[in-house]
Structure formats: structure tokens, C-alpha cells
Amino acid sequence: MTDVLVVGSGAGGVHAAWPLVERGLEVAMLDYGNEDREYASLVPSEPWLALRTTDESQHRYLLGDRFEGITLGGIRVGAQLTPPRLFIPADTERLTPVDSATFSATESLAKGGLAAGWGAGVFPFDDADLAGAPISAADLAPHYEAVAERIGVAGDDDDDLRPFLGECRAMMPAMAIDSGAERVMARYAAQRERLNAAGLFVGRTRLAACTREHRGRGPHRYFDMDFWADDRRAVYRPRWTLDELAAKDGFELRDRRLVSAFREDESGVVVTTTHADTGEREEHRARALVLAAGALGTVRIVLRSLDRYGTPVPILCNPYTYAPVLNVGMLGREARDERHSLAQLTAIYRPEAADGRIVQAQYYSYRSLLLFKLMKEAPIGHREARAILRRLQPVLGILGIHHEDRPSARKTCVLHRGPEGGPDRLAIDYRLDDAEALRHDREERRLFALFRRLGCFALKRIRPGHGSAIHYAGTIPFGPEGKGLTCDRDCRVRGTRRVHLADGAVFPYLPAKGLTFTIMANADRVGTLLANELA
Amino acid sequence: MRNGAETVPEAEDEARLRAEAVAFTRYLIRDEPTPEVSARYAAANRTLLGGESTARERALLATCLARPWTLPFLDAVEARRQAPSLLRDKVLVMSAVLETTTRFGARFLPLKRSGPVLLLELAVLGFVAVFRVAGGMVLVRVLPGLRA
Numbered sequence: 001m002t003d004v005l006v007v008g009s010g011a012g013g014v015h016a017a018w019p020l021v022e023r024g025l026e027v028a029m030l031d032y033g034n035e036d037r038e039y040a041s042l043v044p045s046e047p048w049l050a051l052r053t054t055d056e057s058q059h060r061y062l063l064g065d066r067f068e069g070i071t072l073g074g075i076r077v078g079a080q081l082t083p084p085r086l087f088i089p090a091d092t093e094r095l096t097p098v099d100s101a102t103f104s105a106t107e108s109l110a111k112g113g114l115a116a117g118w119g120a121g122v123f124p125f126d127d128a129d130l131a132g133a134p135i136s137a138a139d140l141a142p143h144y145e146a147v148a149e150r151i152g153v154a155g156d157d158d159d160d161l162r163p164f165l166g167e168c169r170a171m172m173p174a175m176a177i178d179s180g181a182e183r184v185m186a187r188y189a190a191q192r193e194r195l196n197a198a199g200l201f202v203g204r205t206r207l208a209a210c211t212r213e214h215r216g217r218g219p220h221r222y223f224d225m226d227f228w229a230d231d232r233r234a235v236y237r238p239r240w241t242l243d244e245l246a247a248k249d250g251f252e253l254r255d256r257r258l259v260s261a262f263r264e265d266e267s268g269v270v271v272t273t274t275h276a277d278t279g280e281r282e283e284h285r286a287r288a289l290v291l292a293a294g295a296l297g298t299v300r301i302v303l304r305s306l307d308r309y310g311t312p313v314p315i316l317c318n319p320y321t322y323a324p325v326l327n328v329g330m331l332g333r334e335a336r337d338e339r340h341s342l343a344q345l346t347a348i349y350r351p352e353a354a355d356g357r358i359v360q361a362q363y364y365s366y367r368s369l370l371l372f373k374l375m376k377e378a379p380i381g382h383r384e385a386r387a388i389l390r391r392l393q394p395v396l397g398i399l400g401i402h403h404e405d406r407p408s409a410r411k412t413c414v415l416h417r418g419p420e421g422g423p424d425r426l427a428i429d430y431r432l433d434d435a436e437a438l439r440h441d442r443e444e445r446r447l448f449a450l451f452r453r454l455g456c457f458a459l460k461r462i463r464p465g466h467g468s469a470i471h472y473a474g475t476i477p478f479g480p481e482g483k484g485l486t487c488d489r490d491c492r493v494r495g496t497r498r499v500h501l502a503d504g505a506v507f508p509y510l511p512a513k514g515l516t517f518t519i520m521a522n523a524d525r526v527g528t529l530l531a532n533e534l535a
Numbered sequence: 536m537r538n539g540a541e542t543v544p545e546a547e548d549e550a551r552l553r554a555e556a557v558a559f560t561r562y563l564i565r566d567e568p569t570p571e572v573s574a575r576y577a578a579a580n581r582t583l584l585g586g587e588s589t590a591r592e593r594a595l596l597a598t599c600l601a602r603p604w605t606l607p608f609l610d611a612v613e614a615r616r617q618a619p620s621l622l623r624d625k626v627l628v629m630s631a632v633l634e635t636t637t638r639f640g641a642r643f644l645p646l647k648r649s650g651p652v653l654l655l656e657l658a659v660l661g662f663v664a665v666f667r668v669a670g671g672m673v674l675v676r677v678l679p680g681l682r683a
Binding site (some may be wrong): 052053055056058059062063066067070071072073086138331332334335367370371375376378379380381382383384385386387388391392393394500508 | 560563564573578579581583584607608610611614615617619622623626627628630631632634635637638640641642643644645646647648650651652653656657660661663664667668
């Protein structure tokens with residue numbers, strides 16, 4: 001009999017499976033397993049600018065064979081995904097539908113889950129970030145280290161972000177930043193004390209990327225192709241861990257399976273699935289189950305399994321705003337073409353009297369995305385837009401801002417039975433209260449003012465809508481004993497014997513920091529606890 | 536369905552799409568499209584823009600093709616409206632197709648400019664952009680069928 005079934009191959013699934021397999025347990029991973037079979041082989045291992053002038057077939061992966069890289073109409077969630085990344089949300093509208101007028105959900109049935117398109121930012125949580133959870137930063141510390149060693153993390157261990165991100169012994173040297181970020185950092189260094197006193201702290205983004213060879217991956221070659229391809233596997237994707245797991249004894253990937261529900265009996269857990277290709281219903285048995293299907297996927301499975309249709313549960317997602325900025329420090333300067341496409345800098349803004357609460361921003365340069373996407377947003381004719389934006393592109397940056405999120409009665413999701421033969425539908429209602437919206441507005445304005453001191457002037461503030469951060473959490477959170485639809489300290493769903501959660505569903509509070517690295521560390525913790533119990 | 540909408544025939548006239556490709560390429564980069572680029576533009580249209588269009592949208596498009604000098608003005612005034620626009624969508628599709636070719640792609644890559652030259656060019660381009668919008672507003676009033 002299989003020891004543990006793990007549902008999902010994303011950030012949570014692979015890192016929950018790892019310690020179980022390492023301890024010699026038999027693990028089977030159930031996953032739908034979509035992957036890119038069209039474009040990966042077409043993208044040359046060349047720098048962005050070189051292939052733009054030499055590769056005759058660039059239109060195939062830049063626009064897509066069905067022109068899926070051209071998005072018409074208004075700004076919508078997921079529009080930033082390039083054709084080689086569009087396998088990530090594929091099939092979800094059909095198989096895992098969401099109804100909402102207030103929230104745009106992006107889910108994934110891909111190998112590697114949503115983290116197949118992760119921005120790779122590594123932001124360990126401190127005790128304040130774990131508010132409401134019965135675990136501390138100290139509980140997660142060994143798991144952060146284990147995951148950091150497994151995935152490869154590059155960063156600066158001695159900059160102004162360290163008090164917020166802590167130490168990481170496994171860290172590789174930081175990724176080199178590009179010319180625009182260098183100018184920002186030069187201005188920051190010149191005014192550091194005043195900016196720190198105002199609550200702003202800036203440093204290079206810690207990234208799950210290899211700056212030297214690590215477990216057969218990397219080093220990163222600065223081709224500026226990170227939105228399009230996974231050159232040398234230098235940037236971490238859960239797929240790389242999945243491939244390592246697949247080579248180990250005791251691990252089996254049962255892919256093309258869509259999980260419906262679980263039930264427990266005297267011998268363990270039974271999970272029902274539907275085969276993606278044959279439509280065949282199957283049952284899988286094991287001693288224990290780890291659900292890591294993402295906060296939305298997992299809550300679907302739990303509510304269906306416990307027959308809690310129509311019961312509202314909480315949902316969290318970091319409110320997100322982004323702004324194109326003019327980095328005037330780049331005026332008249334040549335931008336180096338050798339660069340990576342991920343977040344160059346991370347800024348942490350700690351408002352006065354915020355009780356440890358922070359706002360987090362990432363600075364990107366706009367280089368390896370296509371100009372027509374910017375032209376579309378310009379309120380002028382395309383010809384002038386092209387001429388202006390070509391000139392502005394070297395000085396153009398993007399500031400992405402994340403706010404914390406807390407549960408409220410206005411942020412809920414409910415599972416409804418699907419129509420006869422159709423999939424169940426998750427209804428999401430997500431609204432900020434006025435105080436939250438006002439606070440975000442005030443803190444964004446303050447952050448923009450501080451960035452003006454760094455030479456970055458925001459042109460426009462864009463709020464792509466609730467759900468756009470794609471940091472979903474809190475659907476089956478840690479909760480006190482006796483409270484239904486919560487989990488205990490070991491992430492065991494209350495009311496079950498051996499059904500554990502290993503994704504964002506368990507976190508009752510979302511700090512402004514990105515959640516993905518903490519999902520991985522907590523999954524490693526859950527896998528370790530379960531291994532101790534079962535081995 | 537938008538006001539006054541009509542369904543465009545599924546097999547949109549190839550010659551008309553190629554004429555659009557020529558007009559839009561001349562407008563965007565003052566060049567002629569290659570046959571391959573025109574064919575790709577036509578294919579993208581069939582995939583992305585095969586749906587409905589309003590009488591006004593068709594009139595705008597017809598005006599731009601019959602009098603290509605109006606295109607910069609009507610494109611600019613449509614941009615200012617910030618409403619769904621078939622003309623804007625078609626010009627955007629042409630931009631995307633041109634940008635992803637080795638022959639024309641360099642004309643969408645960043646330009647390096649010194650600070651003073653950049654500021655001067657931006658001022659001139661800004662003035663031109665405003666002039667286009669103003670001219671477009673006049674055209675929409677005087678040419679038949681273009682009022683929103």
C-alpha cells in the first residue's frame with residue numbers, strides 16, 4: 001500500500017513529498033500535469049536582443065501560433081503571461097470554474113502549478129508575518145534552510161533587507177542587477193539614513209535562481225529571457241524538484257488525474273480521481289493524504305469531500321498595484337543588455353505606527369517584453385506611442401506593490417454543486433472595506449514620494465483588480481480545536497485523521513511579502529512531521 | 536452585442552485584409568509589409584477579430600483605408616476615447632506582427648538618446664500626439680458616420 005498520496009506538483013506538493021521520499025516512504029503524487037509541448041523547444045538559448053534580430057521564427061513563441069500572446073481589450077489578470085507560459089492556467093476555466101464579479105482567480109493544472117510562472121522572490125516570514133498561526137519563524141527556520149538548499153537561492157546576506165528577511169546560510173551570491181537598478185541603488189546609498197528614518201529599506205531581491213552551478217542547474221546567463229524560457233533551469237520551478245523526485249525509489253507520479261474528493265476508512269485514505277484522457281474514475285489508497293492543490297484547489301476538494309457545499313470559508317489575496325515609473329537616473333545613460341528579467345530590487349516600506357506591518361514593492365525594468373503591449377495602453381496614436389516608448393524604454397521601470405491581507409466577512413468563497421455532469425463552481429466574493437482601501441491609497445502615495453527621492457517617478461497607478469497578485473491563502477486556515485474547516489498545528493484538517501494541507505490554504509494572514517517560499521518551507525515541515533509519524 | 540452590431544463574414548476578404556496590412560504598416564513604420572507579414576496579419580485578424588463590429592467601427596476603418604492620411608488622426612482620437620475600437624485593435628495586431636519579425640523588429644527596440652536630445656524629441660512627439668488628437672476630433676465631426 002502507498003504510504004502517502006500527495007495532490008499537486010506545485011510549490012507545496014513537491015516539497016511535502018521530498019522529506020517523505022527521503023525517509024524511504026512510498027509516495028504517489030496525483031497531478032493533472034499540463035505542460036508546454038509547443039514552445040519550449042522553439043525558444044533559442046540566446047540573449048533577448050540577439051534573437052529579436054536573428055530568429056525568423058520568433059513570432060511563433062512571442063505571439064503564439066494562435067496569436068494568444070496578443071491580448072485585446074482591457075487589462076486583465078494573467079495578461080502578462082507569455083505564450084510559453086500559457087500552459088499554466090490551461091483548462092482551469094473548464095474544469096475548475098470560478099464565479100465572481102469582484103475577484104479574478106488564476107489557477108493551474110500544470111506540472112509545477114502556479115509556481116511554474118513564479119517571480120522567484122524569496123521572502124521568509126518572521127513572527128509578525130505568521131500572525132494567527134500556531135507556528136513561529138523558529139519552527140520554519142530549518143525548513144527554510146532545507147528548501148533554500150534544494151531550490152538554490154541567490155541574494156545579498158548583508159543589506160538593508162536582512163532585518164526583514166533574516167539569514168540564509170545556503171545562499172549563493174546575489175544576481176547582478178541591471179543599469180536602471182544600479183542607478184536607484186546609488187541614489188539610495190546616498191540618502192540611506194534619511195530614507196531608513198522615513199521607513200524605506202531597499203536591497204537586491206533574493207531570488208530562487210542559481211548564480212553558480214547547483215544540482216545540475218545554472219548558472220544564470222543573463223539572457224533576459226526569464227519570461228519566455230527556462231535557460232539552464234537557472235530559475236527555480238517546482239518541475240525541477242519533481243524531476244529529482246521521479247528519479248528516486250519510492251516515488252511515483254500518477255499524472256493526468258483530476259482529484260475529486262477523499263474519504264477516510266479504517267485502513268487510511270481513499271482519493272477519487274478522473275483520468276484526464278480516458279475520463280475513467282479511479283480510486284487511490286494510502287495511509288495518509290497531503291493536499292497541495294493550491295489554496296483554491298484544496299478548498300474545493302475539502303468542501304466537496306466533507307459535503308460542505310454552500311458553506312462560506314475565508315479567502316485572502318495580497319491587494320496589488322503596479323505603476324510604470326520613469327527612472328530619471330537612466331537619462332542619457334546606456335543600459336546594459338546583459339540582465340535578468342526578474343525583480344531587480346525589493347523595497348520594504350514600514351509605515352509609522354504600523355505595528356510591524358509592511359508594504360512591499362518590487363522594481364523591474366521593462367526590457368524583455370514586447371513594446372506593442374505598452375503601446376496599447378498609451379492614450380495616443382500608435383505611431384507616436386511607438387516613437388515615444390522606444391525612447392523611454394531605457395528609463396522605464398515597473399514598480400509592483402503588495403499590501404497585506406486579513407480575513408473579513410467581505411472576503412469569502414463558497415462551493416456550489418455544478419449542474420448535472422458539470423464541475424462544481426467556486427463562488428468568490430472579495431471586497432476591501434473603506435479603511436483598507438484608504439490605507440492602501442495613502443501608503444502607495446507615500447511610497448511613490450519616497451521613490452521620487454530615488455529618481456523614480458510614477459506615471460500612472462494601475463490596480464488590475466482583486467486576485468491579480470495570485471497569492472491566494474487562508475481558505476482552510478489554522479484554527480482552534482473544535483472549529484470546523486480549519487487545520488491544526490500539523491496542518492491536519494480538523495475532523496480527519498490523516499489529511500494534511502501543504503499549500504497557502506493554511507495561512508490565516510498574508511503579510512505583504514510573497515508567500516511562495518513559505519509555502520515550500522511549511523510543506524517541507526508537514527512532510528517531515530508526517531514522515532516522523534509514518535516511518 | 537454592441538449597439539448596431541453586425542457579424543463580419545467568417546471568411547473575411549483576403550484582399551481587404553492585405554490592403555489593411557499595407558495601410559497600417561505605412562502608418563506605423565513608413566514601410567511596405569512583406570507578403571509573409573501581410574499573411575500573418577490576415578491570419579491574426581481571422582483568429583482574433585472575426586466577431587462583430589458596429590457601423591461606426593466599419594465606417595472608421597473604411598475612411599482610413601480610403602483616405603490613409605486620416606489614419607494617424609483617427610487612431611489618436613480613438614485612443615483618447617478609451618473604448619473598444621476595431622480600428623485600434625487592428626493597428627495593435629499589425630504592430631505585434633511587425634514587432635516580431637527580424638526585418639521590422641528593430642524599429643520597436645529601445646533607442647539610446649542623450650538626456651537633452653531625449654527631452655527635445657519627447658517634446659516634439661508630445662506636440663505631434665496632441666495635434667493628432669485635435670485633428671481627429673475635427674475629422675470625427677465633419678466626416679460622415681464617425682461620431683460616437
